[in-house]
Amino acid sequence: MRLIVAWKIVAAPTLVAFLAFVSAGSGGAEAGNGLYQKAAGIEAYVGLVPAEITKGHDGAAGRGSMHGGVPEGGYQYHLVAALFDANTGARITNASVAARVSSSSQAGAKTDLEIMTIAETTSYGGYVVVAGSGPYSITLSVKRSGQPVPVTLIFRLSSAPR
Numbered sequence: 001m002r003l004i005v006a007w008k009i010v011a012a013p014t015l016v017a018f019l020a021f022v023s024a025g026s027g028g029a030e031a032g033n034g035l036y037q038k039a040a041g042i043e044a045y046v047g048l049v050p051a052e053i054t055k056g057h058d059g060a061a062g063r064g065s066m067h068g069g070v071p072e073g074g075y076q077y078h079l080v081a082a083l084f085d086a087n088t089g090a091r092i093t094n095a096s097v098a099a100r101v102s103s104s105s106q107a108g109a110k111t112d113l114e115i116m117t118i119a120e121t122t123s124y125g126g127y128v129v130v131a132g133s134g135p136y137s138i139t140l141s142v143k144r145s146g147q148p149v150p151v152t153l154i155f156r157l158s159s160a161p162r
Contacts, residue, residue, distance in 0.1 A: 103132030
């Protein structure tokens, strides 16, 4: 019971926003556009929500705030990536994932995404800056265990979510 209550307090707002964002953009996305991409045996869904949604949500017990807390400054967003093996449909739970969010006027900084477990499923998440004018690109670099070269997936968004 305590675990369920903790999950609702910690992860529910982020998960709900992520699922709503993914389902809104996953239908019929063209290659390179939308919130779903498939490349080199990896299927990926991303969700991007304003960081304010995650304020006040602690991480797992004893670990402090999620991803070290919401960073100071403007244009902060929480990025979540759900990764799947394209052949088996199994979640990818043992990868190193980095993200870069860039706009038409600014190249974004690289952010290493952390493993997140929500409702017994594994995703990767972290805070990113989404600044400048759109359109935006989210570049994921996924390095799977046993793979010599990371897989790059690029998602294109016309504007930042509000």
